[in-house]
Amino acid sequence: MTIRIATVAIATLGVLVADVAWPGTRSDSEFLNQGTIGNTRHNLSQRQTAGGGPTGSQMDAVRNNYQQVCVYCHTPHAANQNISAPLWNRTVRSTTYTLYNQQSLSQEATQPGPNSLTCLSCHDGQTAVDSIVNMPGSGKYNAALALNPDTSTTKALLDAWSTTDDAFDHFGLKDNNTECLSCHSPGGQGGAQDFSAFAIGTDLRNDHPVGVKLPSGSDWNVPSGTYKNVRFFDTDGDSRPDKEELRFYDSGQGYEVECASCHDPHGVPGATASFLPTFLRVTADGSQICLTCHVK
Known part of the structure; x- marks a missing residue:
């Protein structure tokens, strides 16, 4: 399965696999949710060491700690060619979603x-x-991890x-209180933060629809910017899709809503020093994110 898309994808990569600086020592961040992706839950190498949460030994038992932030999604060499995403390093599965x-x-x-x-490859x-194609270190590339390997x-x-x-x-982030959610769910082991809302599964019927085309008519605002395969709300007038601007992607079937239309996986600063919750591009306060597209 090869999915083609133009070069603009989820967000600017920035640093690929070099360590990203964040307060504290490597893998010790307290999830400050500000400054850099290294302080967010998308840094899969870190584990909380203060204020509760899993210890390093618990986390390291169930996922490889590659000691790099970006490598869980991206690689500078030997990227997965089964999906047109920027230097993608994760396993891609052929899945039919509901x-x-x-x-x-x-x-x-x-x-x-x-x-x-790309988002669903975890969620x-x-x-x-930790299922990636090119692991850190010489000789750690394995093409067998690129597409649909079975569990064993x-x-x-x-x-x-x-x-x-x-x-x-x-x-994995399963939605049945096993694996990651054996701890990260209400009543889970170790008092870990509840991640059950982020375990989406393959049934997408109860989420904002993806794969729906950019609508027209008086009930919808019209994106003012176009850049390659992206239509976006150019709020600052710089003619480029910035991370805090909602957008529609054309994957070959016209401009459509995708997960990355509303979410940026690297974090978007809000009015304070902290990133917006759940990696939103626009704050949900006062339904601002909804009213960017919807006229109500």
């Missing part, structure tokens, strides 16, 4: 495009959070990545 389907939609939704599939729960094969390949504290298992 789509949002309401009479209010003017047209049927299509299967998620690359700017949703649909099918893939271990994935585990064997990930186990081959050797560090002092190898994981003995490789957990």
Whole structure:
């Protein structure tokens, strides 16, 4: 399965696999949610060491700690060619998702495009959070992890990545209180933060629809900017899709809503020093994110 899209994708990469600086020592951040992706939950190498949460030994038992922030999604070399996403390093699965389907939609939704599939590669729960193609270190590239390896094969390949504290298992963000959610759910072990809302699964009917085309008519605002495969709300007039601007992506079927239309995985600063919750591009306060597109 090869999914093609123009070069503009989720967000500017910035630093790829070099360590990103954040307060404290490596893997010790307290999830400050400000300044850099290294202080967010998308830094899969860190673990909380103050104020509760899992200890390093608990986390390292169920995911490889690659000791780099960006490598869980991106690689400067040997990127996964099965998806047109920027230097993508994660396993990609061929999946048919159950789509949002309401009479209010003017047209049927299509299967998620690359700017949703990148997010779903963790959030649909099918893939271990540490399942990457090119692991740090010489000779750690393994093409067998690129597309649809079965669970036993994935585990064997990930186990081959050797560090002092190898994981003995490789957990995913499943939505049934197992694996990651065995701790990160209400009543889970160790008092970890509840992540159950972020375990989306493959049934997308109860989420904002993706794969729906940019609508027209008086009920919708019209994006003012176009850049390559992106239509976007150019709020600052610089003719480029900035991370705090909502957008629609054309994956070959016209401009559509995707996960990255509303979310930036690297974090977007709000009015304060902290990033907006759940990696939103526009604050939900006063329904501002909704009213960017919807006229109500």
